[in-house]
């Protein structure tokens with residue numbers, strides 16, 4: 280897992296490897312003046328460094344000196360960024376944190392020394408050393424390279440090698456001759472890929488584990504093609520004021536829950552409206568206030584929560600389903616209540632997507648925290664009109680949901696993104712023109 284992927288999550292024990300020079304922190308920078316870099320005027324961090332003013336430079340020495348200073352500044356900014364990342368990494372641990380480093384990485388010909396972060400950790404005096412081994416005289420990875428090439432032959436996909444004729448041809452002949460079993464397995468793999476191509480299913484070179492959010496799974500259920508556009512192709516979505524309103528309501532309720540009521544957090548939120556609030560009209564701002572007030576008056580607003588905005592990562596067949604539960608309360612009788620806030624009114628029925636999302640949360644609560652479905656009540660709290668819909672999925676319901684999740688992840692892994700057969704979904708879809716241009720109406 281990358282550190283970026285770990286943002287917002289916590290784990291009892293965290294391992295941070297690679298605290299060696301030039302590995303972490305990685306202070307390499309792209310030349311900011313290279314032709315393919317974003318123009319300075321458009322960079323989000325432009326206020327942090329002087330814009331290169333060629334008009335003010337008179338001599339070659341001045342130019343060299345200015346460019347050198349800029350490079351140092353960018354390196355410092357890069358280090359700051361890496362330090363923020365390191366902070367994220369170390370604050371993921373609940374109980375124990377392990378750091379490690381190696382002398383040799385990849386094909387480096389000099390052993391690597393400890394990184395700045397390693398030394399800083401030692402300097403705190405809080406760490407306990409588990410010992411350090413002497414660096415071997417030379418990089419063992421280099422001396423073992425020929426054997427490694429042999430041992431790595433088996434998992435290498437033939438399909439990948441076919442794409443690299445410069446390296447692949449001799450290797451393939453050798454595998455076919457010396458390892459007939461491996462050869463037949465790899466050949467079967469290629470045949471499978473070709474069949475997949477012929478049947479219009481996008482090939483996957485290997486079924487890699489995937490990480491999918493609950494929202495992503497709901498979208499896949501709605502339309503697999505839509506999932507692909509949003510989560511893989513990352514096509515832009517039409518901005519929605521409603522999404523901003525929902526996020527703001529969630530933020531306000533989270534602050535209220537954590538501050539134990541209508542305290543400082545709520546007042547601060549009123550004093551410092553977020554950007555979208557200041558741009559919105561008065562009706563929308565009052566709607567946010569009304570929804571927060573509805574929460575305050577509810578049973579949930581009057582009692583302390585057990586968990587708020589709780590992130591989770593649920594393993595399913597080696598892949599991960601990520602999500603965040605708005606609120607989870609343990610009651611004195613040992614039962615649990617799970618709440619999902621909706622910045623909307625109740626329309627009279629709970630849609631398929633909302634039901635699926637709630638079941639995914641209940642499944643995570645069951646599998647990750649051992650909260651049995653029979654002891655869990657789930658609520659959809661519609662904050663615009665105060666309606667609370669109760670849903671109690673049984674263990675059979677959740678087992679079926681789990682099977683559906685496993686099958687959906689498998690479909691995502693194998694690149695299956697057909698169009699939905701529900702024409703009404705397409706009518707509301709912002710990508711209908713893209714879709715029709717690709718496949719016809």
Ligand code: SF4
Nearest residue numbers: 502698705708711714
């Ligand atoms: S237009 Fe229809 S098929 Fe295409 S992405 Fe949208 S919902 Fe899916």
